[in-house]
Amino acid sequence: MRRFCSLVLSGLGAVLPAASSASANDYCEDLWFTRNAIMDRAGYCFGSNLGKAVFDNSDCIGKTVEISPTDQRVVAHIQNAERDADCRIDTSNRQLSLRDLDRRKNLWDLPVRSEDALACMGWRGEQLPLRAGHSNSAPVTGKVNHGDIVEMNFVGDQGWEYLQVLTRDWDVVTAGWAKVEFSPDVCDGIIP
CATH class of the missing domain: 2.30.30.40 (SH3 Domains)
Known part of the structure; x- marks a missing residue:
């Protein structure tokens, strides 16, 4: 019996199963969004086309922002997962293909x-x-x-x-x- 259980972020070692390039891109876009949403909430000012299109720079405070220790651990975990999956998001694009992007912005x-x-x-x-x-x-x-x-x-x-x-x-x-x-x-x- 498979149980879906909670995991502690610090204990994760995410590795992307390379099922297809589409699923790999979805996975990478998802990680990119969450990492950058954390930075957006801290007031980061995005310079890339994608960052400016996905996030609202009207309330940004700069390129150097402070995030909580918990958010620092989450960002580090995401960066490791992105490295492990060899993620390469084209930030010259102006959109992500996430199916629930608008919902996630309000979480x-x-x-x-x-x-x-x-x-x-x-x-x-x-x-x-x-x-x-x-x-x-x-x-x-x-x-x-x-x-x-x-x-x-x-x-x-x-x-x-x-x-x-x-x-x-x-x-x-x-x-x-x-x-x-x-x-x-x-x-x-x-x-x-």
């Missing part, structure tokens, strides 16, 4: 992409509220309902998992954090 807590991925085909569990952060006081961003396709591609944090609810065409319907202990019993089927 209290940013998810970090994991090397592990699985999709729960047909959620059997109870209705599950999704939240903007790792707290029951965080705003509800959506919910997982009976029969939904639920994708889990992110590192758990403090017992919370970032879940994406998908259509049959794999478009993101909603996403957010949930306090959940995953087991195969809550799915009609699992795609690793």
